[in-house]
Every structure is written in structure tokens, then in C-alpha cells.
Amino acid sequence: MKNRIFLIGLALLTISCSGELEEGRRYRAERDLSQANREFETLRIRPQDVAPETWQAMADRFEDIAERYKSPTKETSNRDLTNEIQAISARASFTAAQVYSALGDSGRVSEIYQQMAMDFGHLDQVFGEIALARGQLAERGGEFGKAIELYQSIIDRVPPEITEANVAGIVMGLPLRIAKLRLKETGGSDPKDCYADAKAYYEGVVRDYPGERLQVEAQSKLTEVASELEDWDHAIELLETLEAQLLEMEDPPRHPSEVRFSIAGIQTRAEMDPALTRDCLLSILEEYPDCEIKANVLSAIAINAVKREQAEEAIAYFDRIIEEHADDEDAAPEAMLQRGRVLGARTFWAKDRWPEALDQFRAISIQYPITQAALKAPLEIAKHYAVAGDSVASLAALDKAERDYRSFITRYPPGPIVYFARERLIQALSLMRNFDDAVSEMVRLGDDLAGTPRGASHLVAAARMAFIELEDTTRASTILVHTSEVYQTQRVGQWAAAEADRIRGSNR
Amino acid sequence: MVSGLQVAILLLLINFHRSPILPLGLPLVRLLGGENVTHYPYFFFALPVMFFRANIVINILIASIAGAVASIYFAKAYGYGDDRGAWGRALRASPSLIAIAIVTVGILYAISWLSSQIPDTDFFQGAVGRWGLRLVLIALFVIVQSFLAYTTAWVALIGHKFWPAIRDSVRITSKTFLPTIIAIGVPTLFLYPLSYATGRIDIILENLNPEIMVTLLVLQIVCQILVTVLLVGAVTRLFLWRVEATK
Numbered sequence: 092m093k094n095r096i097f098l099i100g101l102a103l104l105t106i107s108c109s110g111e112l113e114e115g116r117r118y119r120a121e122r123d124l125s126q127a128n129r130e131f132e133t134l135r136i137r138p139q140d141v142a143p144e145t146w147q148a149m150a151d152r153f154e155d156i157a158e159r160y161k162s163p164t165k166e167t168s169n170r171d172l173t174n175e176i177q178a179i180s181a182r183a184s185f186t187a188a189q190v191y192s193a194l195g196d197s198g199r200v201s202e203i204y205q206q207m208a209m210d211f212g213h214l215d216q217v218f219g220e221i222a223l224a225r226g227q228l229a230e231r232g233g234e235f236g237k238a239i240e241l242y243q244s245i246i247d248r249v250p251p252e253i254t255e256a257n258v259a260g261i262v263m264g265l266p267l268r269i270a271k272l273r274l275k276e277t278g279g280s281d282p283k284d285c286y287a288d289a290k291a292y293y294e295g296v297v298r299d300y301p302g303e304r305l306q307v308e309a310q311s312k313l314t315e316v317a318s319e320l321e322d323w324d325h326a327i328e329l330l331e332t333l334e335a336q337l338l339e340m341e342d343p344p345r346h347p348s349e350v351r352f353s354i355a356g357i358q359t360r361a362e363m364d365p366a367l368t369r370d371c372l373l374s375i376l377e378e379y380p381d382c383e384i385k386a387n388v389l390s391a392i393a394i395n396a397v398k399r400e401q402a403e404e405a406i407a408y409f410d411r412i413i414e415e416h417a418d419d420e421d422a423a424p425e426a427m428l429q430r431g432r433v434l435g436a437r438t439f440w441a442k443d444r445w446p447e448a449l450d451q452f453r454a455i456s457i458q459y460p461i462t463q464a465a466l467k468a469p470l471e472i473a474k475h476y477a478v479a480g481d482s483v484a485s486l487a488a489l490d491k492a493e494r495d496y497r498s499f500i501t502r503y504p505p506g507p508i509v510y511f512a513r514e515r516l517i518q519a520l521s522l523m524r525n526f527d528d529a530v531s532e533m534v535r536l537g538d539d540l541a542g543t544p545r546g547a548s549h550l551v552a553a554a555r556m557a558f559i560e561l562e563d564t565t566r567a568s569t570i571l572v573h574t575s576e577v578y579q580t581q582r583v584g585q586w587a588a589a590e591a592d593r594i595r596g597s598n599r
Numbered sequence: 600m601v602s603g604l605q606v607a608i609l610l611l612l613i614n615f616h617r618s619p620i621l622p623l624g625l626p627l628v629r630l631l632g633g634e635n636v637t638h639y640p641y642f643f644f645a646l647p648v649m650f651f652r653a654n655i656v657i658n659i660l661i662a663s664i665a666g667a668v669a670s671i672y673f674a675k676a677y678g679y680g681d682d683r684g685a686w687g688r689a690l691r692a693s694p695s696l697i698a699i700a701i702v703t704v705g706i707l708y709a710i711s712w713l714s715s716q717i718p719d720t721d722f723f724q725g726a727v728g729r730w731g732l733r734l735v736l737i738a739l740f741v742i743v744q745s746f747l748a749y750t751t752a753w754v755a756l757i758g759h760k761f762w763p764a765i766r767d768s769v770r771i772t773s774k775t776f777l778p779t780i781i782a783i784g785v786p787t788l789f790l791y792p793l794s795y796a797t798g799r800i801d802i803i804l805e806n807l808n809p810e811i812m813v814t815l816l817v818l819q820i821v822c823q824i825l826v827t828v829l830l831v832g833a834v835t836r837l838f839l840w841r842v843e844a845t846k
Contacts, residue, residue: 112618112621112622112625114616114621114625114637115615115616115617115618115621115625116616117637117638118615118616118637118638118639118642119616119639121638121639121640122616122639122640125639125640129808
């Protein structure tokens with residue numbers, strides 16, 4: 092009996108020593124990555140409280156996971172499982188790159204991507220994700236040719252899918268992105284030529300995937316191509332075909348009303364007869380009375396009425412939105428703002444309706460205080476007085492707006508709406524010609540949004556204001572040098588460095 | 600013994616991915632949970648179900664016999680009979696004990712299955728409907744287990760076979776309804792929070808570490824030891840009291 096037990100034990104040990112079974116290894120890889128991700132997500136809740144050393148340790152941990160699971164075991168013969176484990180390893184590398192990117196170590200990010208391309212280039216999905224990340228880096232750095240090459244390599248290798256789970260889901264957008272980059276690269280000299288490949292790709296998808304969601308997506312992209320080329324009639328034709336296709340589908344990926352709404356959008360962009368656009372918009376309400384975009388359609392009709400100088404009609408549609416979509420925190424306050432603008436526009440009315448407009452603007456911040464419309468309203472009031480030539484009232488309104496914005500900013504935690512409020516504060520300060528404070532606030536906001544295009548544009552705008560309005564070249568060049576440091580691998584950073592040199596040179 | 604086995608199974612399941620255990624652990628995990636549960640963290644999502652399934656086998660094959668042995672020891676402690684050769688006697692009665700365990704598990708499983716067939720209407724999605732259904736299910740479980748509570752004692756202490764044991768257990772429960780319901784119901788209610796927690800793995804996975812499921816299951820095993828001792832002791836006492844009263 093004892094001998095048998097010993098033999099069984101020996102057999103188990105032999106099996107285990109002959110090589111790790113890949114299922115167990117995959118489980119451990121998933122566990123290690125999942126646990127690290129959990130910790131990473133916790134740190135990301137309040138990133139400002141996390142020390143750089145902690146981020147570094149986090150990056151090391153992800154790199155360690157990637158290293159541990161990147162190579163297949165010698166004894167394995169299961170290719171699929173090995174690929175799965177390597178994909179987990181690649182995900183760990185990606186997150187490590189993400190952490191380094193947040194730390195501003197773009198050199199290490201590039202190194203990781205290069206290493207990943209060597210280690211995981213054979214996995215289509217991972218290859219696509221690496222190429223996408225490298226393409227985005229190249230694009231940000233202004234290397235459009237390299238970005239185009241990388242994006243094209245994804246298109247050539249990864250078939251498109253309708254999914255958000257992996258890189259296949261973004262393949263459909265890449266030909267259009269390449270076309271736009273080509274246009275930038277050539278300075279917009281021959282748009283038709285730049286969009287030719289994208290057009291051919293989407294036409295191919297429309298042909299190859301009849302009745303599928305991919306066909307619908309490709310049809311939408313073809314419309315975008317036509318719009319970019321300002322081939323308006325063709326764009327509308329494509330949208331009409333798309334709407335008919337969606338109506339025939341059992342479970343359409345988009346509601347047909349959205350396509351009809353896009354037709355109205357194209358008509359507006361093409362500056363076609365506003366009456367034609369109005370009819371198109373009204374047809375949406377008639378044919379799709381319960382569609383989800385009803386508030387947007389009503390708003391578009393109202394704006395169309397303003398264009399046709401039919402102020403009463405516009406007011407009636409804005410009233411309808413305010414009444415029927417009171418729960419919609421976007422549509423209702425925006426309609427109130429627009430309503431106030433129309434009421435305040437003197438050209439529309441025989442008698443002055445400014446008091447009504449003023450009430451309307453004030454009502455927004457009472458009914459919908461934490462919305463963009465509520466934050467825009469104080470500036471609308473100041474603007475009205477400025478246009479009317481009442482500089483005292485305008486200044487008083489701006490002064491109140493500044494106080495309101497500062498109070499709003501201290502009351503709420505940092506986030507999109509607070510950044511929006513800070514941008515309005517900068518606007519108010521600029522209108523009061525308090526450029527000194529406006530520049531300081533812009534730099535602060537730029538730093539808080541560091542690493543984003545919006546952050547860069549605030550820093551550049553601050554430098555411009557310091558140079559033009561304050562005539563302070565030292566301050567302008569300091570801000571530009573700072574911008575070049577924050578965005579050193581990006582085109583804007585290189586431009587800022589050159590501009591700082593130029594300003595300092597001209598000052599000598 | 601049963602708890603030791605439960606702990607061993609739990610250890611085997613949660614360590615299935617380790618190289619020395621993998622040859623045994625992986626097939627077991629696949630058998631109890633299917634192919635997908637070999638992924639993390641889905642493994643922990645399925646762990647309570649896998650453990651529950653393993654427990655069914657343990658309950659039928661081992662706990663039924665161990666319960667009989669415990670009844671013999673308790674009976675001796677209460678001054679009835681002899682505990683010599685308790686394991687031998689229980690093993691000899693194992694066909695009846697296992698058959699009774701299968702019937703008990705079968706009925707409880709049938710009740711669960713029937714409850715899953717109730718249409719998912721708005722009422723049952725609401726708190727009142729959901730908790731009402733849970734209470735009805737608990738009540739049914741307690742009633743079924745109460746009527747079959749004395750079967751083990753009949754087999755182990757008196758030497759009854761399968762059908763007479765069931766028949767006489769139902770008869771005793773009918774005569775001792777309230778004490779039996781209390782003896783079975785209180786431990787069931789005591790264990791309910793833990794079994795509810797292990798059943799809400801979705802909340803645990805969303806808000807806590809999935810590994811906490813192991814702690815919950817270990818806690819469940821420990822509580823079950825205490826509850827089982829009290830339960831077998833109480834049922835044996837009631838059984839002896841009723842049997843002696845009818846003499």
C-alpha cells in the first residue's frame with residue numbers, strides 16, 4: 092500500500108516537473124495582471140496623492156509580469172494557450188507603458204513599444220495594438236509619414252470588426268485617419284488623392300459584407316469621405332441609401348432618424364436653402380416621432396429658424412425643448428441659453444426684450460447650475476451690455492461672472508465641468524483686460540491638463556497673451572520653454588522651443 | 600472528517616493551477632465548473648458552485664455515514680446503546696444511508712429547480728418578491744429536512760432499512776413537529792447569511808478581492824462543524840425521547 096502511494100506521488104511529481112502545464116500558467120498570469128490592475132485602478136482614483144516612486148513601483152510590477160510570462164515554456168505544444176499567455180504579457184507591457192507615459196518618460200514608453208514589437212509581433216491583435224500606440228505617438232510628435240505607415244500596417248493585417256474590445260474595432264476608422272494625415276502632410280493640396288485609398292477601402296467593405304453591421308459602418312465612413320471632399324450631393328445620396336438599409340435591418344446598429352439628421356447636417360454645412368433643411372428636420376419628427384434624438388432635432392429646427400430670421404418660430408421650438416425635455420440636463424439648459432440669445436438679439440424684435448432674455452439667462456444657473464449653459468450665461472449678459480455700448484454694466488456683469496466662476500471652481504472637485512468653468516473665468520478676466528491674472532490662470536489650467544492637446548493650447552495661449560497683451564517677452568518665453576519641456580516629444584513642444592528661442596533672440 | 604475532506608477539496612480547487620497539483624486539480628475544476636472557470640477571476644465566480652457540487656458528493660457518500668456514526672456516539676452519551684464498532688455498523692448500513700441522502704438531496708434540488716422556473720416578473724425582481732421567494736424556499740428546505748431528520752437515527756440506532764426509516768422519520772416529525780422544526784430551522788437560519796454571501800459573488804467580485812470567497816467558504820465550513828454537532832445531538836436526543844416515550 093505504502094509503495095503504491097509512493098509510486099503515485101512520484102508519478103505526479105514527474106508530470107509536474109516535466110514542465111508547467113500552460114493552463115496553470117495562464118491562470119497565474121491572469122491573476123497577477125488582474126491583481127496589479129486592481130491596485131493600479133485604486134491609485135488612479137486620486138493620482139495627485141500618489142508619489143512618483145509608487146508609480147515607478149507600479150510600472151516595475153507590470154514590467155515584471157510581462158517579463159515573467161512573455162516566453163513560452165520549452166515543453167509546450169499548445170500554440171493557442173501560449174498565444175493567450177503572451178497576450179496577457181503584452182497587456183502588462185501596455186499598462187507599464189501607460190504608467191511611464193503618465194510619468195512623462197516618453198523614452199521608456201518608446202523602448203517598451205519597440206520591445207513589444209519584437210516579442211509579440213506574431214500575434215495579430217497585439218501587433219495591431221502596438222502599431223496603433225506607436226502610430227499615435229508618431230502622430231503626436233508630428234511624424235505623419237511614420238504614423239501613416241503604422242496605421243496602414245494594421246489595416247493590412249487585422250480584419251475589421253464591430254467591437255470595442257480590441258484593435259479590430261478601430262480598423263474601420265484608420266483609412267479615414269490616414270487620409271486626414273495625408274492631407275495634413277501635403278498641406279491640403281490634393282484632397283481627392285489623399286482620400287482615394289480610404290474611399291476604395293470602404294467601398295470594398297460595403298461590397299464584401301452585405302447586410303452586416305460592417306457594411307453600415309463603411310457606408311457611414313464613405314459619407315464622411317464625401318463630406319470631407321465637399322461632394323455634398325454624393326454624401327446625401329450615400330446617407331439616403333444608408334437610411335434605407337437601416338430600415339430593412341431587423342436590429343440596426345443606428346437608428347434611421349440619426350442618418351436623416353446627418354442629412355440635415357450636410358445640408359447645413361453645404362449652405363443649402365435653410366427651408367430645405369427645415370423640411371428635412373420636420374420629416375424626422377413626422378416619421379420617427381419617438382426617436383431618441385428628438386431634442387437635438389427640435390434644437391436644430393430652432394437654430395434653422397434663427398437662420399431664416401423667424402425668431403418667434405425659434406422661440407416656440409426652444410420652449411418645446413424646455414417643456415418636453417426638462418429632465419435632459421444637456422438639451423434643456425442649452426435651449427434656455429439659445430432662447431436667451433434670441434430674445435436678446437435686438438434685430439429680431441420691434442420692442443426691447445432684453446429683460447426677458449436676462450431672466451432667461453439667470454434662470455439657467457438656478458435650474459441647471461452644474462451645466463455648460465449655466466456657465467456660459469454670465470458671459471452672455473456681459474456681452475450683451477458690451478454690444479449695447481454700456482461699458483459700466485458690462486464690467487459689473489464681468490466682475491460678477493468672475494466671482495461666480497471662482498466660487499464654482501472652489502465648490503466642485505476637479506473634472507470636466509470645473510475645467511470648463513476655469514476656461515470661462517479666463518475669458519471673463521481677458522474681457523476685463525486683467526491679462527496678468529488671465530495668463531496665470533491659463534498656465535495653471537495648462538499644467539492641470541498637462542499631456543493633453545487642450546493643456547498645450549492653454550499654455551501656448553498664455554504665452555501669446557503674455558507676449559501681445561502684457562508685452563512681457565520674458566514671461567512669454569518662460570511659458571514656451573515650460574511648454575516645450577512638458578511636450579518635448581510632440582510637435583507642439585518642438586514648436587514652443589523654437590518660438591521661445593525666436594522671442595528671446597528678437598529681444599536681445 | 601467531513602470538514603477535513605471539505606477543506607481538502609477546497610484547497611485542491613484553489614490551488615489547481617500550481618504545478619504539482621495541476622494534473623489532479625485541473626480535471627477536477629473542469630469537471631465541477633467547466634472549461635471557462637480555469638480563467639482568473641472567473642474561477643472565484645464559480646468557486647461556490649464548484650464547492651457546492653463537490654459537497655453534494657461528500658454529503659451523499661461520506662457525510663451520510665459519518666452522520667450515522669455521530670448519532671451512535673451521541674446516543675451512547677445520552678445513555679442509549681453501545682458505541683463499539685460504530686464505524687463498522689455505519690458502513691454496513693451504508694446502502695440505506697446513501698439512498699436516503701440521495702433522496703434528500705434530490706428533493707432539495709427539485710425544490711431549487713422549481714423555484715428557478717418561476718417567471719421573472721416585476722414582482723419577483725422587487726425586494727419584496729425576491730426576499731419573499733427566498734423565505735418560502737428556506738421554509739420548504741427546513742420542512743423537507745425536518746421530515747427526513749430522523750432517518751439516520753432509525754437506520755443507525757434501530758437498524759431500519761430505507762423505506763421504514765423514511766416512513767418512521769415522517770411519523771416522528773409529525774408527532775414532534777415544533778421541536779424538530781426548531782432544531783432544523785435555527786441552524787439553517789444561522790448559516791443563511793454565509794450561504795447568501797457566497798451566492799452573491801457578483802457583488803464581491805465588483806467591490807472586493809475575489810480571493811475573499813475562500814475566506815467565506817472556510818468560515819462556512821467552520822460554522823457547519825458547529826451546527827452539525829448541535830443538529831445531530833439535538834435530533835438524536837429528540838429521537839431517543841420519542842422512541843422511549845412510545846415503548
